[in-house]
Amino acid sequence: MATLATYFAVFAENFSATSLLISVSVLSSVFLLRKFSRSDKSCNPFKEDARRPPEPLVIDKDARNKVLKKGAAFSVEKVPSDLDAIVIGSGPGGLTTADILRKSGKHGAGSGAAWETRRLSHTFGLKGLQFDCGIHYVGKMEDSSTVRVLLDQITEGQLQWASLDDDYDVAVLGEPDQMRWVPIRCGRQQYKQELLQHFPGEEQAIEMFLKKTKEVADGADILGVLKILPLWLCKVLVKTGIVHVLNSFFRYMSRSTKEVLDELTDNAGLKTVFAHNFGDHGVLPSKSGFALQASLAEHFRDGGYYPVGGASEIAFHIIPVIKKAGGAVLCRAPVSQILIDNDGRATGVRVQDKKVGEVDIHAPVIVSATGVYNTYHNLLPTEVAQNTGLGDVLKAVSQSCSCLSVFVGLRGTKEELGLKAQNIWLFAGNDMERLQEEYSSLTPEEASEADPPVLFISFPSAKDPSWEQRCSPERSTCTILNFSIPPAWFERWNDECVKHRSDEYQHLKQAIGQHMWEQTCRLFPELQDKVEFIEVATSISNNHYINVSHGEIYGLEHCRTRCSAEMALKLRPETPVPGLFLTGQDIFLTGFVGSVFSGVFTAGAVLERYVIQDLWNLCKKIKDKKTQ
Structure with a gap:
């Protein structure tokens, strides 16, 4: 910003x-x-550069479990006696909030407890191989970038990043016998030149697209401004229309991606390429604001990155930093309720402990990183929830899309299989909206016999330079995502026991998953006979493993209403409940980086300090030191 x-x-x-x-x-x-x-109300959490030389990658399972699983298992004895803050949920937003509170020197040196360490930034194992739940690539991880500096500070420089290939994304368009591969290259000039090779008569449209995305993304700071300034002042900026004059961000957020792209070109293929990674926020071009798609395009303009060691490295390196100052990160203890006293103030949480039953843990600050829906419907008492204004948000904005995920174990190294550190976005045709709508309108039985129109295909093992060291030098992995799945297809089996669901459920998900794998093999025929296993996860798998209600993977849907200036006033860290704060992608933007920055905003709200300014100051100090 x-x-x-x-x-x-x-x-x-x-x-x-x-x-x-x-x-x-x-x-x-x-x-x-x-x-x-605000500047003198708490200590600067970014006063000093916290980085230290990176230590060797920890691959010993017992050592990792001590941090992430067994060692973090909840027990009453592990809860610090003088808690000043409790963070519910351990996604990037929750962990970032807890870490910054610790670094601030206020609120018991950031002492806090985060429960339920199973989010989309974590990993799971299948038959000796590791798969990521949600982090497939991240942008803006260049040295000295704001987000890189932030992550270096909350992990003390231990989280490392590997860059993907120059063509980090590839859009594949058309029917199987007419497929056109369009690489998405990092760098503005490379991006333009590559697209001109595939769309030679569209130079003006490509240049205008690049101009608009930069203009809009450069003004995205205004969304953060509406999260950190006093609410009364933000209301003035929005209600007077000043916010729309500051820059074009919200003006372009009110216009659909489809509308803007239609003005740039009539070429359906080029428009598909412009919006090829819409799956990163899950909203089709006719419903998403152009400012959202433009910001996403610029986020990856200089390429993509992947965490060395996989997504679990994020929590693995943040948790020890929190614990070092007396905090605690505890899992396997679901929070069933946020406790509210007679004065209407949040004072603690009720935890379900398998050994002793319900346990009440108290602290003057409660931060929910579980999403607006979970907080409103599942954690707050009904009478309290109704007075938060969150109900109005949930009436106006639905939950985000779900997906069906296919995880494939392969025999062979990335060299033997020809796998690259990139993502493939497969489109069965140029009219993605019509194809998506037609597929989503099918019955589950019809879908089991049809090819999905849009797929995301990735090879995590090829992205991670530590793969052979920590997993298997002779095996590889593939992840395939289908964003066209209505949660209703599977919700009838939601109450059945995980791993013991009916044969009908198993048949449906395997049939859809098999179609997805066959489509992948049309692009990579050399993989056909290299399969060790295929595992399929559905929307109700998401409900169980990442604690959501409708299989959603991006929290609230990032439609134009949800991303508007007016809604930004309602989705802020502070809530009308004293002592209760929100963090996570619902209060900022989707994805890993959006979640991380939500933690900065929430920590600032708790500390009553402009923490983002502290971060900028440290960024400047680091950059100045590099140029000396």
């Missing part, structure tokens, strides 16, 4: 004298608030 000072120039160009005077007054108050209201 840029500093707010840059917005004065925008005002001067777009406002009348009266409006300019009002705007300067408003923004002046912002600076006064930033300078005097």
Whole structure:
């Protein structure tokens, strides 16, 4: 994010004298608030560079389980006696919040407890191979980038990243006998030149797309501004329309991706390529705001990255940092309720312990990283939840898409199988919206005999340079995602026991999964006879393993309503319940980086400090030191 000072120039160009005077007054108050209201209320969590030389990768299972599983198993004895904060959920947002609180020197040095360490940033094992649940690639991990500096600080520099291939994504268009492979290359010039080879008459459209995505993404800071400034001031910015004059971000968020792309070109194939990675937020171009797709495009403009050692390395390196200062990260103890006292304040959580039953744990600050839906419907007492305003959010915005996942174990190394560190986005045709709608309208039985129209195909073992060291030098993995699955196809089996569901359920998911694998083999025929096993997970698998209700993988749906300036006022870290805060992708944006930055915003709200400014200052200090 840029500093707010840059917005004065925008005002001067777009406002009348009266409006300019009002705007300067408003923004002046912002600076006064930033300078005097919050800066001295807590310690700077990013005062010093916390990095240390990276230690060797830990591959010993017992050592890892001591941090992630058995060693983190809940017991009353492990809960610190002087808790000042409790974080429910251990996704990137929750862990980031807990870590920054620890680093702040306030709230018991960030002492806290995070329950339920099974989220999309973790991994699982199948027959000796490791698979990631949700992190397939991340952008903006270049040295000294803001997000890289942040992650280096909360992991003390222990989390390492490997860059994907130059063509980190490939869009594959068309029927099997007419497939066109369009590499998505990192770098603006490389991206443009590659697309011109496939769409030679579309130079103007490509240049305009690049111009618009940069313009919009450069203004995305305004969304963060609405998360950290006082709510009354944010309401002024939104209700007066000032927020729409600051830059074009929210103006383009109100326009659909499809609408903007239709203005750029009539070429259906090129429009599909422009929006090829819509699955990263899960909203079709007709429903997503162009600002969301533009920000995603710019997020990966310089390429993709993968955590060395797999997604579990994220929690593996954050947890010890939290514990080092007296905090605790505990799992296998579901939180059933947020406790509210007679004054309406959040004072603790009720935990279901297998050994002793219900246990109440108290702290003056409660942070829910479990999502708006879970917090509203499952954790807060009904009468309290109804007064939070979250019910209005859930009426206006549904949950995000689900997916059906196929995990494949393969015989052979990445060299033998020709696997690359990239993602494949397969489209059965250029009209992705129609194809998606037609497929989703099928009955489950019809779908079991049909090819899905859109697939995401990835080879995690080829992305991780540590794979041969920590897993198997002679085996590889493939992950395939199908975003066209209505949760209703599988919800009838939701109450059946996991791993003991009916034959009908098994047949349906295996049939759909087999079609997905056959489509993959049309692209990579050399994999056909290299299969060791195929495992299929559905929306109700998500319900069980990542604790969601409708198989959703991105929290609230990232439609235009959810991403609007008006909704940004409702999806903030603070809640109307004193002592209760929210974090995670629901209060910012989808994905790993969105979740991580939500943790920065939430920690700032808890600490009553502009933590993001502390982070920017450290980034500048690190960059200045590198140039010396």
